Amino acid sequence: MKVGIIGCGFIGSEIASFIDKNTNIKLIGLNDIDKNKINVLIKNLETCKSKFMEIDELIRKCDLIIESATKNVVEAILKNKNLDKKNKKLLVMSTGGLIGNLDLLKKIKNCEILLPSGAIAGLDAIKSVSGRISSLTLTTTKPIKGLEGAPYMIRNNIDLANIKGRKTIFEGNLKDAVEDFPQNINVAATLFLASKFEKIKVRIIADSDTKFNTHEIEAIGDFGVITAKTQNLPSKNPKTSYLAVLSAIQSIKNLENNVKIGN
Ligand SMILES: NC(=O)c1ccc[n+]([C@@H]2O[C@H](COP(=O)([O-])OP(=O)(O)OC[C@H]3O[C@@H](n4cnc5c(N)ncnc54)[C@H](O)[C@@H]3O)[C@@H](O)[C@H]2O)c1
Structure with a gap:
């Protein structure tokens, strides 16, 4: 190859x-x-x-x-x-x-x-319940450094240096989240592609006290409730979780594996 x-x-x-x-x-x-x-x-x-x-x-x-x-x-x-x-x-x-x-x-x-699962967990279950979801929320919490330079911050003149503790800085739909936080929110896009659920609610929280990029998914439907949470350490690139590259490498390994785990 x-x-x-x-x-x-x-x-x-x-x-x-x-x-x-x-x-x-x-x-x-x-x-x-x-x-x-x-x-x-x-x-x-x-x-x-x-x-x-x-x-x-x-x-x-x-x-x-x-x-x-x-x-x-x-x-x-x-x-x-x-x-x-x-x-x-x-x-x-x-x-x-x-x-x-x-x-x-x-x-x-x-x-x-x-499309590797990237920085999130739970995509296998989300794919399985596609078409049966009534509510899907992604809550992403990042250290200040991970949000610097996002178009949303610049347009709304948000001074990240002034944030102490946890502060919700964005709540909205997938399309706006992808435009406003292009380097942060690929996970929301992947979640949509797996779930096909159009009305994903995206919440982004800046937290001056955390070292983790945390992604929490909650899906509700006739199957029950799925919650998945990852607390990722950032990589050398503060906007990118280390799990994201491990997931990409796993996709490469899958090419040579004949036992496929997960759906
Ligand atoms: N799917 C996920 O869960 C997930 C997680 C983390 C990052 N990402 C995305 O993966 C991508 C890479 O992340 P990274 O941490 O390696 O970023 P990075 O900034 O370290 O590397 C990106 C590289 O792309 C190059 N580049 C930029 N525009 C280009 C263009 N038009 N043509 C060719 N090269 C170009 C840059 O020069 C840079 O070397 C980003 O888009 C990031 O948002 C996805």
Whole structure:
């Protein structure tokens, strides 16, 4: 299998390093708008012979395309004429980028789309109860650093430095959450794609006293109540939970596993 990675920041580099050290997969293509990231990564690879590729070439030459860049790049990937081929797979980390492109996603028939559970737990159960949910809430609590620079904060002039303890800073629907917190709320997008429930309530809390990125899901329906909570330590990127990269790596491991656990 030939693999290419679009976005070689924290998640992309960790995936590249895992593939390089633990698999027989050939990582051939790397793409990032920051060429320095590519150069550093190539230097650290021990076995894979990888080089920079434009997105078009990377999609054409690779069997597995890994997106770990930004939600803004997802549309161009989905529209690429070489993507929707048999035996191709696309793994998307910036799932927020799928929300504005659901029609494009639906049109893809041949390429398999992999959406790791990322920073949350419980997606297996949520998938099972899809169509039977009457209420679905995601409550995300983050340290101040994890929310810095979000468009919502800038637009509403919220000074995070003034927040002491816990403060709810956003309550709204999925579409607004994805636009207002693009780097924070991929979990809400993945939750929607698993549940198909349109009226997800998203609550975001800033907490000056926590070190965890906490995601709590509550789904209610004729099946009962599902609650799932993860208290994630941030990675080197304060906006990204370490669990997110472990989940992406697990998706790569699944490619070689013949025992599939969970639904
Ligand atoms: N699904 C989840 O649960 C989940 C969890 C955490 C992060 N994420 C998402 O995964 C993505 C990667 O996260 P990260 O922590 O590695 O971020 P990061 O900032 O460390 O790395 C992103 C990289 O993408 C590059 N990039 C930005 N725009 C690009 C473009 N147009 N084309 C090519 N490269 C581009 C940047 O230069 C950077 O190197 C982000 O979109 C993040 O929001 C998803």
